[in-house]
Amino acid sequence: MALKGIKVIEMMGLAPGPFCGSILADFGASVTVVQKIEPSPFDVMSNGKRMISVNLKTKEGVNILRKLCASSDVFLDTFRPGVLEKLGLGPNSLLEENSRLIYARLTGFGQKGNLKLKGGHDINYAAVSGVLSLLRNKKEPPRPPINLLADFAGGSVLCAFGILLALFERTKSGKGQIVDASMTEGLAYIASWLFRSRNLPIWSGEPGTNILDGGAPFYRTYKTKDNKYMAVGALEPKFYSNFLKGLGLSEDDYSQGEDIEHHMKIFEEVFLQKTQNEWCQIFDNLDACVTPVLDFDSIDNEKYYISDNLFKRNANNTIVPKPAPGLSNTPGISVGLQPLPQPGQHTIQVLKELGYDDYVINDLIKQGCVYASQKSNL
DSSP, X not given: OTTTTOEEEEEOOSTHHHHHHHHHHHTTOEEEEEEOSSOOTTOOSOTTSEEEEEOTTSHHHHHHHHHHHHTOSXXXXXXXXXXXXXTTOSHHHHHHHOTTOEEEEEESSOSSSTTTTSOOOHHHHHHHHTOGGGSSOTTSOOOOOTTTIIIIIIIIIHHHHHHHHHHHHHHHHOOOOEEEEEHHHHHHHHTHHHHHTTTSGGGOSOTTSSGGGTOSTTEEEEEOTTSOEEEEXXXXXXXXXXXXXXXXXXXXXXXXXXXXXXXXXXXXHHHTTSOHHHHHXXXXXXXXXXXXXXXXXXXXXXXXXXXXXXXXXXXTOOEEEOOXXXXXXXXXXXXXXXXXXXXXXXXXXXXXXXXXXXXXXXXXXXXXXXXXXXXXXO
């Protein structure tokens, strides 16, 4: 696999950090998760990773993390700025001990600015990036896009990308470096095309009235007879022509770009006359950019994806998407198909690899410096 041999230390945080670590693990990296003594009730992304529980409020716990980083390639810091520096675990300290280390910092607002120490979630980062202001319909308030954009696109994915860039650069310089991944800045970067296209006529109206944000009758979703939905993206004239053909309507009566409100009303009425499956049977034979809005919780059973093995289910019956992008020689294999480790499951194994003997490990456990689950007994 592409990242085989790369050792990653991931500080357990909320969703963005764990997904970043999972991306690296999916493509072959060995990821060790360092969590607090108290287990996180929200951990759903540690599959295929090793789990060690460390109390960083103790000197011994800090030393354990320092030793881990001294023999690793990547350290993923998911704390607010300054937290690890107070423990003597900042980038300057760890890079001095391991000059090849990639020190990746994944935060909401970045390392500088007025908001750097503030708490936040996806909705806040999306708001400050400017992107959330576009996600509304006319006079309605902006709607948060679940926690997909800032947490995962602007955060996890771009942080993983930064780590890969640093690893690649290290092949030339032999030196590690600091990766500063801010979810706010990352989302703003993801939205580069939106920023740079603001002067195009497609954005002439307020949000919710433009071609790409639901304001056009040929680029939006429609409810079907069975209370499901079809997605229409018939932007180009050839697709729009086929779209009308599928609806059984004439281009002479429904010229693209004219009488928008009337067209939208008629299209709504027509889509309500058939079920989603019936519309699929029609548009499967027409190149019109019309597709079903498939249900999230049963996506792996849809005929569109069964042959591609895009989705699988793990032992807990949880849907696991295939790693992307695909690689011809070293494809990723999702660690999500592996069991979720117990808190502290690999504590003893990892400590032994660091050179601790059984006596010292027992003492660390008794003092509350580390926690080891029953599965990892000495």
